[in-house]
Amino acid sequence: MPRLSFPEFRASSEKYREDKSSMPRLIPVSCTAIQAVNPNYSFVEACQRGDMEAFRALYEAYKDTVYSIALNFSGGNQDAAKDIAQDVFLKLFSSLKSFRGASNFSTWLFRVVVNACMDEHRKRRRLVPLEDSVPPEALSSTYSQERHAWQKQLASEVGIAVAALSPKLRLPIVLRYVQGLSYEEIARVLGCSAGTVASRLNRGHKFLARRLSHLRSAAGGGDV
């Protein structure tokens, strides 16, 4: 990098802020929940100006994404999931003004969600005994009423088992199976290598297989 005088590098950072071409497009990446929406960078600009309508639209685009990650991370604890989702969107609202778009927006959003999940986990670990934190009936009640009763029970038990994983192993499982992120995308969100993601998924899969061995024949095969 060329060596700049103090006024020059101050001016260059001002130019960086004004350089709209550096702002990213909000590209839905492997997220079925947001594929129906395709906001562009001017949308983010509107939020940065404090436009509540734009923020509401951003919320509508990402609310299910954020909430589903939070709920699955919390093992079906709706209160915890709502706290996490609320925290994420409040951070989004307060921080969009300083978001300059040097990284992909969805990666940035997922990182905020992951951090909020970890913060909530640390907070609740101090307050709530682990065995009381996952009411089984809450899990089955959150899923679609159209699902077969057995599938609801299966989803409930899988959710409880996932909640029993350590956060480090739980997050790759949730990001992969709830949001369909690739290993590279998960690695960018978690700040680790794709190899580490693969290793954690290995351990997570084995844990689920052993913990839910009584359900293995009922879960069925197929594409993952």
Place this chain on the structure above:
Amino acid sequence: MFERHVTSKLSAFVHGQLSESDAQRVSGHLARCSRCRQELEEISAGADLAKNLGSPSAPDSLWPSIQRHVEHGPSPSLLQRARMSWMGWPRAPITVSALLLLTMVAALTWYYEIRQPLQVTTSVAAPSEFEAAALRAYHSQMQPDWHWDLATHDAQQLRDWLRLASNLHASVPLQRPSEDAGRLQLAGVKLIEAAGARAAVIGYQVDGRQVTLLTAWVRDLQEKLSEGFLSKDIVYRAAQDDMKTFTWEASGQAYVMVSALPHFGERGCILCHTTPERRALISNMNPQRKN
């Protein structure tokens, strides 16, 4: 001839995340190895079960609570309101005691942080895993394939991005003294995993020389670096090729600074320390003890 097992690649194989050549190699190995086939069966079963995780919709009640916070700020809970009234206790003695306590803490902080010269311990022991990660990051920055998660010269932008992306704090001041003009420049920040923790690599230059700062929450590290509240024990190590590392803790975060700057790299400290008092403290650093 012994062949390496492919268990570490099985989840990626199941998910189709391997390259074509790796997938072929795994397939070929599975045809010959019953142990890996058993592992594959178990991992596939876990993957099939995990597919049943749902994607529930957000409840309608979520937006009103967010909107309320955005427009009016959070309303205090009953417990908070009770705490605000100090639960009926007399306020004056509590206030005076709190002020006295704050004054004592401020005095102690001034004494230990400002008045005392920094104590630097020279270490000849092998570097910790966290420190080794910092050294690797320093060298990696020189490679052409290195890229920052956020490339910026702007301290405010770096601080905001880092806080949101990782909850880590970068005490990079926004105002700099005139003597720094043209001599210090931020390069960017990148998140990595170091010693089991999420860590941030912050790159900058001082007098045209690369400096790398690695930081992570102490509580997330899987090794113990140093101890003691208000401890200002800075571990200095002379690595190879004139490189120096400084390791310290502050406000719950562990730091390693790597540079080839002369005189123990103290010039590298001007990134975070901008007052004349702090810079005088830094210039008094004098490695004495050895371990």
